[in-house]
Each structure stands twice: as structure tokens, then as C-alpha cells.
Amino acid sequence: MITDSIQGAIEEGKYACGIFLDFSKAFDTVYHSLLMNKLINYGIRGIASQWFTSYLLNRRQFVSIGNANSDSRVITHGVPQGSVLGPLLFLLYINDFYRCSNIFADDINLFCSHSNLYTLKAKINENLYNVSN
Numbered sequence: 001m002i003t004d005s006i007q008g009a010i011e012e013g014k015y016a017c018g019i020f021l022d023f024s025k026a027f028d029t030v031y032h033s034l035l036m037n038k039l040i041n042y043g044i045r046g047i048a049s050q051w052f053t054s055y056l057l058n059r060r061q062f063v064s065i066g067n068a069n070s071d072s073r074v075i076t077h078g079v080p081q082g083s084v085l086g087p088l089l090f091l092l093y094i095n096d097f098y099r100c101s102n103i104f105a106d107d108i109n110l111f112c113s114h115s116n117l118y119t120l121k122a123k124i125n126e127n128l129y130n131v132s133n
Contacts, residue, residue: 002109009113015120021108021131027086028078030093032056035079038092055085097131 009016063070114120
């Protein structure tokens with residue numbers, strides 16, 4: 001897949017650029033407000049939307065070691081790991097990434113090629129901007 005793209009660019013005499021982004025801590029980076037907007041766009045509204053909102057918003061966590069507990073803090077981003085809903089919510093969160101990149105398991109691959117180096121730079125920067133948004 002990616003190797004075919006690289007080989008094709010080389011054979012056509014084009015410049016090529018690949019950027020690899022790792023999703024290893026991605027469950028922790030899901031912004032609740034953005035996820036809720038995406039769920040609404042997917043048609044999850046009304047009672048179902050309210051349920052997801054109550055599931056995600058105002059969650060609190062603390063660390064407990066022996067008899068010592070840390071202060072409780074509100075969690076503003078991330079999906080609950082170890083839950084049945086965590087992976088599903090994460091997949092819905094990244095469902096539209098296909099529009100700007102190739103996704104492989106827990107990695108994103110941005111690959112562009114072009115015969116003009118400045119155009120290639122612009123395409124890569126546009127892809128990075130899209131992933132950021």
C-alpha cells in the first residue's frame with residue numbers, strides 16, 4: 001500500500017513525503033465537545049445524545065495508593081478505557097480521518113507526492129492542518 005505509493009512516485013520522478021503519526025495515547029486525547037458534535041452529525045440526538053453527554057461530561061478521577069487518595073479532578077478529554085464504549089467512541093471520533101490520511105491500526109500515515117517541491121510542501125501542510133482540525 002504505502003510502499004506502492006512510494007515506488008510509484010520514484011518511478012514517475014516525483015518528490016515524495018511521508019509523515020507518520022502515532023495514536024498510542026489517542027484514547028486520552030478525545031475532546032468531549034468535539035466528540036459530542038460528531039455524534040450529533042452521525043444522527044445521535046435527543047435522549048441518546050443526552051445519555052452520551054452525561055456519560056462523558058463531568059467525569060472525575062483520582063489515584064488511590066494504599067490508604068492515600070489524590071484530589072478528585074474533572075476529566076475534560078479522553079474516553080473511558082477498559083469500557084465497552086471507549087473503543088466505539090474513539091472510532092466514531094476518528095471516523096472522518098480517511099478524508100485526509102491513511103489510517104493503519106493505531107497510526108496515521110500522511111503521504112503525498114508531486115513533481116514540484118513547493119507544491120508538495122503545500123499539500124503536506126494542508127494535510128497536517130486537516131488532521132489537526
